[in-house]
Amino acid sequence: MSDLRELWEFVTTASNWWGLNGIANRTWAHVRLSAFAAVVATVLALPPAVVLGHLRRGGLLAVSIVNVGRAIPSFGVLALALPFSIQWGFGLGFWPTFVALVLLGVPPIFTNAYTGVREVDRGVVESAYGMGMAPHQVLLGVELPTALPLVLAGIRVSSVQIVATATLGAYVGYQCLGSFIVEGLASFDDGKLLTGAVLVALLAVVTEVALGLLQRAVTPWSRARATLGRPPRATGAPIPVPVP
Numbered sequence: 001m002s003d004l005r006e007l008w009e010f011v012t013t014a015s016n017w018w019g020l021n022g023i024a025n026r027t028w029a030h031v032r033l034s035a036f037a038a039v040v041a042t043v044l045a046l047p048p049a050v051v052l053g054h055l056r057r058g059g060l061l062a063v064s065i066v067n068v069g070r071a072i073p074s075f076g077v078l079a080l081a082l083p084f085s086i087q088w089g090f091g092l093g094f095w096p097t098f099v100a101l102v103l104l105g106v107p108p109i110f111t112n113a114y115t116g117v118r119e120v121d122r123g124v125v126e127s128a129y130g131m132g133m134a135p136h137q138v139l140l141g142v143e144l145p146t147a148l149p150l151v152l153a154g155i156r157v158s159s160v161q162i163v164a165t166a167t168l169g170a171y172v173g174y175q176c177l178g179s180f181i182v183e184g185l186a187s188f189d190d191g192k193l194l195t196g197a198v199l200v201a202l203l204a205v206v207t208e209v210a211l212g213l214l215q216r217a218v219t220p221w222s223r224a225r226a227t228l229g230r231p232p233r234a235t236g237a238p239i240p241v242p243v244p
Helices: 003-012 025-056 059-066 076-088 094-118 122-130 136-173 179-188 189-220 220-230
Strands: none
Touching: 003 076, 003 122, 025 059, 025 094, 025 136, 025 179, 025 189, 076 094, 076 136, 122 220, 136 179, 136 189, 179 189, 179 220, 189 220
């Protein structure tokens, strides 16, 4: 209970909210970095994944190469990017963390987009060609809309991972929600540590829910298809028995 009391005291103290190191400023910095990294990861991963899925060739090799990023810890990427960032004049904080987050975010988006486009029913694609549609029309009008739920799911998973991992920026001087965790550990301040941890968790949940709602709004046909595939609900009415 003492930890919860320290958490409550920290978040209800007005001076902890404002200023350069306040909750508001660090939350905004965390959101800004995460959003920028998620957008760049999407821009880098989506076009080649969609094209390779449409061509149905070379994708397995590309997915294997992209997924190497999952085997490299984000903290290791951060440590590798830091000296280059300093040498090239980008400094500490934002840019080394940004590189690590983009590399973390690319694999889920690429894999889902490639799989979604490649697995579109071949009969549907052939029917579209038979109607006289050009390859780019088939891609944009048939394959991509069909794969959109899986594509958006990949973006959602990637974004949540980026939000959670952006806390590492605190280790290279970036003022974000992870800074509360690092400072709390260093000073044995459980209230500050728990504030950072809870806010990161809440931000990840908000990201998951918001992108999930966006996915449902953008792809209403996927819900309709799922509903059509369910067995009818029992209404409680008696089942008529045929009379011989």
